[in-house]
Amino acid sequence: MIIGILSIQGDFIEHKKALDSIGVDNIFVKYAEDLQNIDGLIIPGGESTTISRLAKKWGLFEGIKKFSRPIMGTCAGAILMAREVLNEFDEKEDTPFGLIDMVVKRNAFGRQIESFETTLNFNGKSFTGVFIRAPRILKLGEGVETLITYENSPVMVKQGNRIALTFHPELSPDAILIHEYFVSLIK
Numbered sequence: 001m002i003i004g005i006l007s008i009q010g011d012f013i014e015h016k017k018a019l020d021s022i023g024v025d026n027i028f029v030k031y032a033e034d035l036q037n038i039d040g041l042i043i044p045g046g047e048s049t050t051i052s053r054l055a056k057k058w059g060l061f062e063g064i065k066k067f068s069r070p071i072m073g074t075c076a077g078a079i080l081m082a083r084e085v086l087n088e089f090d091e092k093e094d095t096p097f098g099l100i101d102m103v104v105k106r107n108a109f110g111r112q113i114e115s116f117e118t119t120l121n122f123n124g125k126s127f128t129g130v131f132i133r134a135p136r137i138l139k140l141g142e143g144v145e146t147l148i149t150y151e152n153s154p155v156m157v158k159q160g161n162r163i164a165l166t167f168h169p170e171l172s173p174d175a176i177l178i179h180e181y182f183v184s185l186i187k
């Protein structure tokens, strides 16, 4: 099994470290051809507008939209997986890949200074959720399940073989259970 990590911008190196720590082979995805050889894709956190723009420029955008194997998007990656993205002024953006039927608002918790860490629970285990200029999931379509909530809003959701998380599991060692869960979706 090989997992591809979209390596246009953002914290793709931390995802590599997380996958290496559990012995999962991985490659950086930079070109459309790289999507052919992978069993799953991680879209990392970073700046969603930049990732989207460069994905278009580098010819990856359509390939990601059509990618049918499991995908995990974290923070900016989760934003990009949405059907609809709103910015802080509630204006629609044309950035997303449209991979999960949800509406997401960028930077919904405020500025960098409003970034925070909190304890989250998944499958009966607790771990540290790191939220950095995090988005908020505002609306979910019928086929989307909520897997983790924080203050009554969804922070990790799943539709089919795709998961989106508004936090950064690659930044806290105890959140490795999220990468392990993603690997289980591929197996």
Ligand code: GLN
Pocket (backbone or CB within 6 Å): 044, 045, 046, 047, 048, 049, 074, 075, 076, 077, 079, 106, 107, 132, 133, 134, 135
């Ligand atoms: N605020 C960023 C965006 O809107 C996401 C931040 C992150 O990935 N940590 O794209």
